[in-house]
Amino acid sequence: MFETNFVIVTGFLGTGKTTFIIELAKRLTEEKDKKINILVNDFGQIAIDGETLNDFGMEAKRITKGCVCCEVKQDLVAQIRDLKKNFEPDIIILETSGVASLLPIYRTVEQYVDEIETLTLIDVSRYDKLMEKFRTVENQLTFADRILINKIDLADDEEMKKIEEKVSKFLNKENPDGQLHKISARKKIGLENVVSGIVQ
Numbered sequence: 001m002f003e004t005n006f007v008i009v010t011g012f013l014g015t016g017k018t019t020f021i022i023e024l025a026k027r028l029t030e031e032k033d034k035k036i037n038i039l040v041n042d043f044g045q046i047a048i049d050g051e052t053l054n055d056f057g058m059e060a061k062r063i064t065k066g067c068v069c070c071e072v073k074q075d076l077v078a079q080i081r082d083l084k085k086n087f088e089p090d091i092i093i094l095e096t097s098g099v100a101s102l103l104p105i106y107r108t109v110e111q112y113v114d115e116i117e118t119l120t121l122i123d124v125s126r127y128d129k130l131m132e133k134f135r136t137v138e139n140q141l142t143f144a145d146r147i148l149i150n151k152i153d154l155a156d157d158e159e160m161k162k163i164e165e166k167v168s169k170f171l172n173k174e175n176p177d178g179q180l181h182k183i184s185a186r187k188k189i190g191l192e193n194v195v196s197g198i199v200q
């Protein structure tokens with residue numbers, strides 16, 4: 001049986017998931033010689049001004065009838081089976097919807113893939129607001145292997161220090177094994193360690 005690894009990318013709408021995945025997929029293809037397939041669960045979301053995967057010539061399959069963490073789990077399983085059979089990817093990357101909880105997705109896919117890596121993006125400028133309002137953001141941070149503070153190009157040193165302290169405090173309590181990375185998906189900063197964390 002062909003072994004496929006699976007990368008789940010969560011983060012609220014607008015945190016930079018698509019931008020990050022484009023860069024991640026490029027690097028895994030070019031630098032690590034991996035065959036990548038991408039799944040996007042973008043139900044009910046209006047694409048903001050971010051790039052879309054297809055603009056970059058990446059074949060992305062969409063799951064649009066509901067959230068893969070709840071009502072369309074079976075669609076996700078069907079897509080994974082289909083990709084494995086037809087493309088034999090080394091790695092499948094899933095962009096979840098902004099409101100998806102991580103754990104149910106993990107549980108759904110674990111029996112169909114070899115290794116799962118969970119990544120959660122947060123946005124320097126919206127961390128406080130999102131943490132206050134959305135329980136799912138807490139869930140996304142709690143069950144992530146890696147937490148990526150994205151858009152560091154928008155924050156000065158003082159702001160960066162503050163947000164790092166807040167995120168570290170949360171992780172110490174809720175997810176002490178979670179690895180923290182500071183990145184800019186758009187400016188392509190800090191991505192090397194994330195890539196090598198996925199493929200040594």
Ligand SMILES: Nc1nc2c(ncn2[C@@H]2O[C@H](COP(=O)(O)OP(=O)(O)O)[C@@H](O)[C@H]2O)c(=O)[nH]1
Pocket residue numbers: 011012013014015016017018019020048049050051150151152153154183184185186187
């Ligand atoms: N300044 C800045 N903007 C970013 C960065 N990463 C993504 N963005 C922008 O944030 C917006 C949302 O990005 P997108 O990838 O569509 O987010 P998604 O909804 O999580 O998939 C777009 O305008 C991106 O260009 C970054 O590192 N720095």
Ligand SMILES: [Mg+2]
Pocket residue numbers: 017018019050095
């Ligand atoms: Mg997106």
